[in-house]
Amino acid sequence: xPRRTVSHCHSRPASVSNPSTAVDMPLNPLSESAxxxxxxxxxxxxxxxxxxxxxxxxxxxxxxxxxxxxRRMSYNPVDAEDAxxxxxxxxxxxxxxxxxxxxFRTWLYRIVVNHVLNRQRSSSESAGxxxxxxxxxxxDVPDAELPEDRTTPADRQVLVQEAKIxxxxxVLLCLDREQRLVxxxxxxxxxxxxxxxxxxxxxxxxxxxxxSRARRDLHRFLQNQCGLVNPDNxxxxxxxxxxxxxxxxxxxxxxxxxxxxxxxxxxxxxxxxxxxxxFDERLAGxxxxxxxxxxxxxxxxxxxxxxxxxNSPLMES
Numbered sequence: 001x002p003r004r005t006v007s008h009c010h011s012r013p014a015s016v017s018n019p020s021t022a023v024d025m026p027l028n029p030l031s032e033s034a035x036x037x038x039x040x041x042x043x044x045x046x047x048x049x050x051x052x053x054x055x056x057x058x059x060x061x062x063x064x065x066x067x068x069x070x071r072r073m074s075y076n077p078v079d080a081e082d083a084x085x086x087x088x089x090x091x092x093x094x095x096x097x098x099x100x101x102x103x104f105r106t107w108l109y110r111i112v113v114n115h116v117l118n119r120q121r122s123s124s125e126s127a128g129x130x131x132x133x134x135x136x137x138x139x140d141v142p143d144a145e146l147p148e149d150r151t152t153p154a155d156r157q158v159l160v161q162e163a164k165i166x167x168x169x170x171v172l173l174c175l176d177r178e179q180r181l182v183x184x185x186x187x188x189x190x191x192x193x194x195x196x197x198x199x200x201x202x203x204x205x206x207x208x209x210x211x212s213r214a215r216r217d218l219h220r221f222l223q224n225q226c227g228l229v230n231p232d233n234x235x236x237x238x239x240x241x242x243x244x245x246x247x248x249x250x251x252x253x254x255x256x257x258x259x260x261x262x263x264x265x266x267x268x269x270x271x272x273x274x275x276x277x278x279f280d281e282r283l284a285g286x287x288x289x290x291x292x293x294x295x296x297x298x299x300x301x302x303x304x305x306x307x308x309x310x311n312s313p314l315m316e317s
Contacts, residue, residue, distance in 0.1 A: 001137050001170045001249040002075050002124040028269050029065055029105045030191045036061060040104040047095060052306040059088055059299050066112055067295040072184045074122040075173055077256055081296050087115050088298055092305060106198050113199050117177055129173040131221040138235060141243035158258050163241040163250050165257035168286050175214055183214035188287045189269045215280055228286060263292045
């Protein structure tokens, strides 16, 4: 499993609150008829006219979705922050090249797709994870109960949840980049084949085939490994958590995945009516219960760029 490099994380195990209490639910820009298109077009027009405020609003509208895609591609939150900032700078500085031949969100998320497929390997990817190696790493972690003298029952629940999300997120690194991206889009965020094909600039049939292969590879591994997927498997999150902490896969003092107020992916990207096969639905459910992460404050980081570009020839239409 990938080891952790973290920043801006909790200093102690946080309590898990009810996801339904989350507020400010972000609109899904990856749905087939995104409610963001009209307002995006107005903001793009204003930004190209020199409005720094419009640029800021575009970043605010899309940064969380970009970050959550990149976070699942790279696993490591530090790498995800760096990549998201790189993407946002590309979007801002290339906005004058947007010709409205497609919707702004298609143009934007094509930049995201191309960036994550072509950027330098992240620290987690550099480890060269495969399903076989992941299996061996899990086998090397001994089963053990969390010491009761070190944690309260609530803290233990949070640590087990952290271990569960870390482990299942890490499994995605065993897919190659394109498979991983297609699975993240098509299965976790429920991007339909028309939208997915537009973003990757492939046919709808090709997108469906790539998604099917990614499902098959994850199915094959998790069906034979994970107790969450197949109750006959001996691997249990609660039994592995102490070993994950000892091995450095989970840091009990600096949580990465579990937060005080956690919005699940399924809440921001509801599943479409057409059902998957039972196993695929169960497998997708593991990932769709993962958090839809809050994003770092990229607006504050990029504010000088907004001001500079407001009067720049780059922003002329």
